[in-house]
Amino acid sequence: MAPKSASTKKTGKTRSALQDVVTREYTIHLHKLVHGRSFKKRAPWAVKSVVDFARKAMGTSDVRVDPKLNQAIWERGVKSVPHRIRVKLERKRNDDEGAKEKLYTYASYIVVDTFKGLETVVVDAE
Numbered sequence: 765m766a767p768k769s770a771s772t773k774k775t776g777k778t779r780s781a782l783q784d785v786v787t788r789e790y791t792i793h794l795h796k797l798v799h800g801r802s803f804k805k806r807a808p809w810a811v812k813s814v815v816d817f818a819r820k821a822m823g824t825s826d827v828r829v830d831p832k833l834n835q836a837i838w839e840r841g842v843k844s845v846p847h848r849i850r851v852k853l854e855r856k857r858n859d860d861e862g863a864k865e866k867l868y869t870y871a872s873y874i875v876v877d878t879f880k881g882l883e884t885v886v887v888d889a890e
Contacts, residue, residue: 785867787854787887791879792817794837795847803843810837810845818869822855826868833873850874850882 797813798806811834818827837845854870876882 785855785857786822787852788821789850789852789874789885789887790817790821791882791884792849792851793847794845794849798845805842806845807838807842814849814851814871818851818853818871822853822869824855824865824867824869826858826865828868828870830870830872833871836873848879850876850879852887 792814794810794813798810801809811829814833814837815827815829819825833849833851836849840846850873852872852874854872855867856870858865858868
């Protein structure tokens with residue numbers, strides 16, 4: 765393996781992407797995340813999987829799930845979780861006094877007709 769060149773070395777300035785407030789839309793494939801899970805644990809597992817996905821995608825440990833998103837996952841009962849779900853993840857600043865984390869992620873539900881051709885989209889802050 766060749767040694768790293770000067771162009772690939774990090775410079776002294778680092779910019780943390782976690783400090784940015786950003787909103788993105790994702791499609792989460794729940795079917796593969798709950799595959800093999802026992803029927804009575806599928807919907808709770810799907811909610812936990814959405815939280816884990818948001819934690820990894822947005823880089824925050826504090827993830828808050830919108831009640832409508834939770835309702836959409838549980839809509840068909842505990843064992844018939846939707847195959848896919850469209851989610852808007854918003855990384856926001858935490859303005860609480862004694863907050864441990866500076867940022868948190870708010871996950872909300874987006875209603876779509878079809879998932880064909882949908883990709884991850886960065887939504888402009890409004």
